[in-house]
Amino acid sequence: MPPSDPTNPQSADAARTPRYGSRAVTRGIEVVVQPTYLHDKSDPDTSQYVFMYRITIRNHGPEPVQLLSRRWLITDAHGRASTVHGEGVVGQQPRLETGGAFVYQSFCPLATRWGTMEGSYTFTTEGGEPIQAAIARFYLVSSPQPSGAAV
Numbered sequence: 001m002p003p004s005d006p007t008n009p010q011s012a013d014a015a016r017t018p019r020y021g022s023r024a025v026t027r028g029i030e031v032v033v034q035p036t037y038l039h040d041k042s043d044p045d046t047s048q049y050v051f052m053y054r055i056t057i058r059n060h061g062p063e064p065v066q067l068l069s070r071r072w073l074i075t076d077a078h079g080r081a082s083t084v085h086g087e088g089v090v091g092q093q094p095r096l097e098t099g100g101a102f103v104y105q106s107f108c109p110l111a112t113r114w115g116t117m118e119g120s121y122t123f124t125t126e127g128g129e130p131i132q133a134a135i136a137r138f139y140l141v142s143s144p145q146p147s148g149a150a151v
Contacts, residue, residue: 020138022137028060029059029121031055032058033054035138035141038052039143041107050109050110053108054103054104055105057094057101057121058099058101059097061098062098064098064100064126065123066096067093067123068123069086070121070122071122072118073119075117076110076111078112090104113142117135118138119135120133121135
């Protein structure tokens with residue numbers, strides 16, 4: 001079943017999701033996501049919508065952690081889902097000291113004008129204990145071309 005349409009102001013999901021991003025904290029690891037629609041990389045006439053998302057990961061926990069892998073569940077507006085697994089993020093497996101942060105950007109193409117992403121990161125502590133840190137659901141929502149923008 002597809003998620004409810006976040007572009008509809010009456011949608012329960014839209015009401016719970018300010019500006020379409022998300023925030024989750026798991027055992028002191030905070031993950032904040034800020035998505036953006038990329039007009040200049042998208043082509044609605046061919047159902048190609050491209051989104052950028054900026055992720056900030058902060059370690060509020062008592063010891064350093066290292067990000068080992070990621071898992072994403074990407075769902076389009078028709079409920080078609082795909083899962084992506086991989087090592088690290090943007091080619092790195094960052095180590096986060098207590099109080100430290102790591103910020104990166106990545107992209108997601110969709111064939112529908114909106115969709116969702118959610119998932120988790122696998123971290124390990126210095127003692128070798130695994131932590132599955134949640135990435136709360138966030139929304140990828142296209143917007144009309146800004147007025148006066150070149151087509």
